Amino acid sequence: MASNGYRNGTLKGTVKPLTAATSSNHKSSSFKSRSAIRRSNSASFNTAAGDDGVPGRVRVAVRLRPRNAEELVADADFADCVELQPEFKRLKLRKNNWDSETYEFDEVLTEFASQKRVYEVVAKPVVESVLDGYNGTVMAYGQTGTGKTFTLGRLGEEDTSARGIMVRSMEEILATVSPETDSVSVSYLQLYMETIQDLLDPANDNISIVEDPKTGDVSVPGATLVDIRDEHTFLELLRLGEAHRIAANTKLNTESSRSHAILMVHVKRSVLGADDANPSEMDKSSHFVKPPKPLVRKSKLVLVDLAGSERVHKSGSEGHMLEEAKSINLSLSALGKCINALAENSAHVPVRDSKLTRLLRDSFGGTARTSLIVTIGPSPRHRGETASTILFGQRAMKVENMLRIKEEFDYKSLARRLEIQVDKLIAENERQQKAFDDEVERINLEAQNRVSEVERNFTDALEKERLKCQMEYMESVKKLEEKMIENELKHGCDAFTKDKCNGEGPSSSTAEDISELRKLLEEEIHMRKEAEEEVNKLESQLGQCTDSGAGGGAEILKLQKALEDEARQKKKLEEEMIILRSQMLQLTFEADQMRRCLGRGGSGNAYTGPDSPMSQVRDSLNGHKTPVAALFEQVGLQKILALLESEDANVRIHAVKVVANLAAEEANQEKIVESGGLNSLLMLLRSYEDETVRRVAAGAIANLAMNEANQELIMLQGGISLLSITAFDAEDPQTLRMVAGAIANLCGNDKLQAKLRSEGGIKALLGMVRCGHPDVLSQVARGIANFAKCESRASTNGIKSGRSLLIDDNALPWIVQNANNDSAPIRRHIELALCHLAQHEVNAKDLINGGALWELVRISRDCSREDIRSLARRTLNSSPVFRAEMRRLRIEL
Numbered sequence: 001m002a003s004n005g006y007r008n009g010t011l012k013g014t015v016k017p018l019t020a021a022t023s024s025n026h027k028s029s030s031f032k033s034r035s036a037i038r039r040s041n042s043a044s045f046n047t048a049a050g051d052d053g054v055p056g057r058v059r060v061a062v063r064l065r066p067r068n069a070e071e072l073v074a075d076a077d078f079a080d081c082v083e084l085q086p087e088f089k090r091l092k093l094r095k096n097n098w099d100s101e102t103y104e105f106d107e108v109l110t111e112f113a114s115q116k117r118v119y120e121v122v123a124k125p126v127v128e129s130v131l132d133g134y135n136g137t138v139m140a141y142g143q144t145g146t147g148k149t150f151t152l153g154r155l156g157e158e159d160t161s162a163r164g165i166m167v168r169s170m171e172e173i174l175a176t177v178s179p180e181t182d183s184v185s186v187s188y189l190q191l192y193m194e195t196i197q198d199l200l201d202p203a204n205d206n207i208s209i210v211e212d213p214k215t216g217d218v219s220v221p222g223a224t225l226v227d228i229r230d231e232h233t234f235l236e237l238l239r240l241g242e243a244h245r246i247a248a249n250t251k252l253n254t255e256s257s258r259s260h261a262i263l264m265v266h267v268k269r270s271v272l273g274a275d276d277a278n279p280s281e282m283d284k285s286s287h288f289v290k291p292p293k294p295l296v297r298k299s300k301l302v303l304v305d306l307a308g309s310e311r312v313h314k315s316g317s318e319g320h321m322l323e324e325a326k327s328i329n330l331s332l333s334a335l336g337k338c339i340n341a342l343a344e345n346s347a348h349v350p351v352r353d354s355k356l357t358r359l360l361r362d363s364f365g366g367t368a369r370t371s372l373i374v375t376i377g378p379s380p381r382h383r384g385e386t387a388s389t390i391l392f393g394q395r396a397m398k399v400e401n402m403l404r405i406k407e408e409f410d411y412k413s414l415a416r417r418l419e420i421q422v423d424k425l426i427a428e429n430e431r432q433q434k435a436f437d438d439e440v441e442r443i444n445l446e447a448q449n450r451v452s453e454v455e456r457n458f459t460d461a462l463e464k465e466r467l468k469c470q471m472e473y474m475e476s477v478k479k480l481e482e483k484m485i486e487n488e489l490k491h492g493c494d495a496f497t498k499d500k501c502n503g504e505g506p507s508s509s510t511a512e513d514i515s516e517l518r519k520l521l522e523e524e525i526h527m528r529k530e531a532e533e534e535v536n537k538l539e540s541q542l543g544q545c546t547d548s549g550a551g552g553g554a555e556i557l558k559l560q561k562a563l564e565d566e567a568r569q570k571k572k573l574e575e576e577m578i579i580l581r582s583q584m585l586q587l588t589f590e591a592d593q594m595r596r597c598l599g600r601g602g603s604g605n606a607y608t609g610p611d612s613p614m615s616q617v618r619d620s621l622n623g624h625k626t627p628v629a630a631l632f633e634q635v636g637l638q639k640i641l642a643l644l645e646s647e648d649a650n651v652r653i654h655a656v657k658v659v660a661n662l663a664a665e666e667a668n669q670e671k672i673v674e675s676g677g678l679n680s681l682l683m684l685l686r687s688y689e690d691e692t693v694r695r696v697a698a699g700a701i702a703n704l705a706m707n708e709a710n711q712e713l714i715m716l717q718g719g720i721s722l723l724s725i726t727a728f729d730a731e732d733p734q735t736l737r738m739v740a741g742a743i744a745n746l747c748g749n750d751k752l753q754a755k756l757r758s759e760g761g762i763k764a765l766l767g768m769v770r771c772g773h774p775d776v777l778s779q780v781a782r783g784i785a786n787f788a789k790c791e792s793r794a795s796t797n798g799i800k801s802g803r804s805l806l807i808d809d810n811a812l813p814w815i816v817q818n819a820n821n822d823s824a825p826i827r828r829h830i831e832l833a834l835c836h837l838a839q840h841e842v843n844a845k846d847l848i849n850g851g852a853l854w855e856l857v858r859i860s861r862d863c864s865r866e867d868i869r870s871l872a873r874r875t876l877n878s879s880p881v882f883r884a885e886m887r888r889l890r891i892e893l
């Protein structure tokens with residue numbers, strides 16, 4: 001019932017016509033537009049913005065209630081006052097038995113129409129409209145008891161098929177809306193005696209109607225508004241409202257049908273508007289993704305269960321009932337008047353005549369889709385009321401609304417979306433920042449690594465360069481030294497050869513040389529002193545000249561030159577002195593060698609002995625240090641050892657001899673090993689270049705091997721392997737003697753037994769007997785005796801078990817064979833070895849099988865040394881195996 005004022009009003013939100021999509025919903029509607037019904041007349045009641053609305057006539061359905069129990073009896077003989085032709089959507093109202101009037105409706109629902117069908121043809125199109133954003137009204141009008149509440153308000157608790165329009169509408173709304181973005185809320189009111197009362201809060205019984213002057217929107221802000229999220233809550237509310245309605249009526253002493261019940265369902269749905277058609281360049285280039293325009297559609301479904309209409313006409317009530325009747329009459333007649341006015345396209349629609357018409361102004365002639373169901377009874381007794389109802393419906397059918405969708409900009413939703421987008425952008429920004437930081441860190445690290453690498457390379461290059469320079473420097477120093485020693489040797493050899501050629505004894509020749517050299521040296525020292533005095537004199541002269549300033553620059557220069565010449569000469573003299581000293585020492589050394597060779601008396605040491613000529617030399621030098629010791633001191637051990645690796649073979653030979661001499665003295669042995677001399681000697685042995693070198697080197701190693709501390713070092717540096725190789729390779733008996741002597745010394749070390757044997761020491765020792773030279777055999781026998789002694793000690797101490805390694809390495813045959821050797825030293829060593837072997841029962845059987853028992857018996861009887869004799873006897877007597885065998889052989893000691 002849009003008044004002119006309302007029709008000219010401006011809607012708050014965007015007003016949209018019914019879209020194709022939304023209108024498609026209505027195609028399913030059984031309400032069909034009828035050409036007979038005028039539309040143009042309603043146009044003047046629509047808003048000024050009516051051009052963009054969609055015409056929507058009020059749809060009217062008529063529903064016939066079946067006869068009730070009373071009517072079945074009372075009207076049993078009478079026909080119904082109406083005859084329905086649902087297929088033609090027609091209703092015939094009988095005037096009498098012969099005459100009737102025919103009315104067309106949008107839908108004609110017989111007494112057999114189900115609640116479901118009624119909902120679908122009457123309410124469903126309106127509900128769908130509401131869900132699309134339009135306002136909608138479903139109103140039931142009719143005489144009391146004709147089924148308005150049955151049609152609208154049945155809860156269908158026991159039988160769901162009985163559910164009325166209210167419950168079914170809510171079911172559909174809840175099934176369609178999205179709980180995340182949409183909302184549904186209801187208020188439930190009753191209009192009684194022109195008073196609006198809240199059925200959800202009956203104390204709130206004077207609710208006012210508020211009309212927005214701009215949009216014409218009608219609202220009841222004072223009513224309780226309850227959010228509905230499920231059907232159960234809604235049913236509870238309906239029950240509560242119904243209870244309150246009854247209570248209210250009871251309280252007011254009225255009947256339920258005498259009030260209008262109004263259920264308002266508010267639906268708010270979020271929709272996304274289309275993006276801007278032409279985004280700006282900034283928008284295009286920006287990372288900011290413009291969110292779709294958020295819109296909200298607010299719509300309202302109004303379900304109205306009117307009070308019974310017949311009371312108005314038949315009321316003859318008095319007092320309160322009269323007042324009540326008047327009120328109902330007033331409101332219903334106001335509604336009727338408005339509908340008439342709208343139907344007749346009247347200039348004035350009396351909307352303000354009652355609260356009912358004010359509440360329903362949007363439903364008739366407004367923007368809502370409205371569906372009216374008029375309920376009628378079949379009884380001919382109420383034909384008048386039925387006719388009146390039918391005429392009300394007929395007039396309502398002429399009312400045309402202009403449907404408008406109401407969209408508002410959804411600021412809340414926009415804010416929410418923007419917040420989400422901002423969060424996303426912040427997260428993205430943080431991710432990018434982290435990636436950037438990581439990249440920077442990676443590049444930094446890479447750069448640091450590169451810098452470190454460059455620094456390392458640079459340091460390495462520097463170090464290499466430094467080492468190279470050092471090497472070159474040392475190389476040149478070494479070359480100079482070698483050259484010097486070479487010169488010395490040459491000088492010495494010449495002198496020595498000369499002596500030999502003259503047929504004079506080496507001692508006298510050397511002594512002469514020595515005295516001659518000493519003379520030369522004294523002369524040189526004298527000359528050097530003179531030169532030094534001269535230099536000092538010149539220096540003081542120069543100082544005087546400089547101090548006095550006399551003589552001028554030329555004199556100074558002259559003096560400086562003279563000074564330089566003197567310095568040069570001095571240096572030259574010093575060099576000559578060194579050379580001479582070396583020559584003298586060398587000659588002394590050679591002489592020493594000669595004497596020892598001549599005077600050697602079979603000592604185990606190659607270069608020393610009890611009658612060592614060292615003492616003679618020492619004597620000849622009148623209390624001076626030995627020449628070797630002097631050489632050691634004057635030249636330095638390092639320099640001498642360095643000569644072992646000289647490129648010049650002669651130098652090497654000479655150097656190895658010197659080192660061998662040095663190694664003969666116990667005091668030097670440790671120093672030689674510490675300074676790497678052992679290693680150099682082993683290198684020489686390994687290089688297999690010259691028999692003399694090997695012999696002398698082996699001799700030096702043999703000397704070093706006398707020292708227990710050195711023995712382990714020799715083993716550690718692979719000495720036994722090298723000695724073994726030499727033992728197999730060498731032919732020279734003297735070389736073999738040295739090698740055998742070295743191994744024999746190592747055999748005497750308790751700690752090295754296993755290693756020596758595993759590295760082939762015993763086999764190498766036994767291999768050397770091929771030579772047959774008594775010196776070599778003696779060293780072999782010594783080695784075997786040493787080894788047997790250590791083994792015996794280890795067995796006694798429980799460190800070793802099992803038979804002798806000598807037996808394992810097949811030494812027994814040679815031992816037995818040489819046990820009675822003609823050479824006393826050999827015999828003595830072997831006798832001792834046999835006694836040591838026999839001391840351990842584990843060797844007894846092997847000794848018996850190898851024929852050693854006979855030798856042991858012989859030793860016990862014939863050995864020249866008493867201690868060995870008694871040792872052999874003791875051993876044989878203490879061994880059960882030997883005793884048994886002797887008994888068997890009938891040998892008696």
Ligand SMILES: Nc1ncnc2c1ncn2[C@@H]1O[C@H](COP(=O)(O)OP(=O)(O)OP(=O)(O)O)[C@@H](O)[C@H]1O
Nearest residue numbers: 065066143144145146147148149150256257307308
């Ligand atoms: N279509 C129908 N089929 C079967 N029974 C019906 C139908 N319509 C109404 N009735 C029954 O008729 C009786 C009256 O119905 P109802 O109360 O809905 O009428 P009403 O129009 O609301 O009356 P009032 O105006 O007094 O409230 C109820 O018992 C109801 O069950």
